[in-house]
Amino acid sequence: MTQKAPSDNSPTDDMESQVAEYLTDHPDFFIRRPEVLSEIEIPHESGTAVSLIERQVEALRKQLKEARNQLGEVTEVARHNHSLQERMHHLTLELIDAATFDEVLNALEDELHDDFKADAMELRLFSSSRVDEHLEEALSEQAETFQQFFSENMPICGPLGPEQLHYIFGAESDRIASTALIPLKSEGVLGLLAIGSVDPKRFAPHHGTEFLTRLGEIISRTLQAVSLPGI
Numbered sequence: 001m002t003q004k005a006p007s008d009n010s011p012t013d014d015m016e017s018q019v020a021e022y023l024t025d026h027p028d029f030f031i032r033r034p035e036v037l038s039e040i041e042i043p044h045e046s047g048t049a050v051s052l053i054e055r056q057v058e059a060l061r062k063q064l065k066e067a068r069n070q071l072g073e074v075t076e077v078a079r080h081n082h083s084l085q086e087r088m089h090h091l092t093l094e095l096i097d098a099a100t101f102d103e104v105l106n107a108l109e110d111e112l113h114d115d116f117k118a119d120a121m122e123l124r125l126f127s128s129s130r131v132d133e134h135l136e137e138a139l140s141e142q143a144e145t146f147q148q149f150f151s152e153n154m155p156i157c158g159p160l161g162p163e164q165l166h167y168i169f170g171a172e173s174d175r176i177a178s179t180a181l182i183p184l185k186s187e188g189v190l191g192l193l194a195i196g197s198v199d200p201k202r203f204a205p206h207h208g209t210e211f212l213t214r215l216g217e218i219i220s221r222t223l224q225a226v227s228l229p230g231i
Helices: 011-025 034-039 052-097 101-114 128-152 162-175 210-225
Strands: 120-125 156-158 178-186 189-197
Touching: 052 101, 052 210, 101 120, 101 210, 120 162, 128 178, 128 189, 162 189, 178 210, 189 210
Parallel strands: none
Antiparallel strands: 120 189, 156 178, 178 189
16 A cells, blocks of 8 residues: 655645635735735835835835724724713713702712712812802912812813812822812802812823813703702
8 A cells, every 4th residue: 555655845835835726716816805915015026226116015004004003093082982971971860860969969979980980079069159268268379270260160180289189178188199170050059079080190181171061061950950958
């Protein structure tokens, strides 16, 4: 009986043979799958000089890589925004169901800690006639920061001074590294919502505040609809 001689071909050789055979049998492969060409190297014989075609291919490959990175970033931002909208919607529903001030406060504490991963949350309400008095007593020369905050009626993000942190977060102030302050203003309501984080980069001055503005509007309207505690 004749024994078949063992093949000297390596698995790589066999694979290359299969690829070559497939491409031979399917000459339109690169027409149907042009994106594959951007991932492979096809040398162009031109001696020691780099051909214009090779330069063009390399430039296109670089542009494709940059476009893919940009698409990945856009996709990640879209995913983050969708998640944020879902959490915002859930918080809004919880606030709609709140019938008293205590229920509003509980809803904010639960949602901001659980869904928005806040390390601290404080709600401060003032009577319109005593805002300056409250701020002067609590913050001395730093009161101007808060007076401007209420005057502009826009959220601010970033680190706060020790006195400001202690006034807002009390015993928790030592661990708060960055804060988002949201003004609360509507008929019969004047105050602020402070969200604190132990991460110094969580709330930075350059961060957008559109989401925080909407959150402030929703909370202000909700507080307007419930019975507030005596101020």
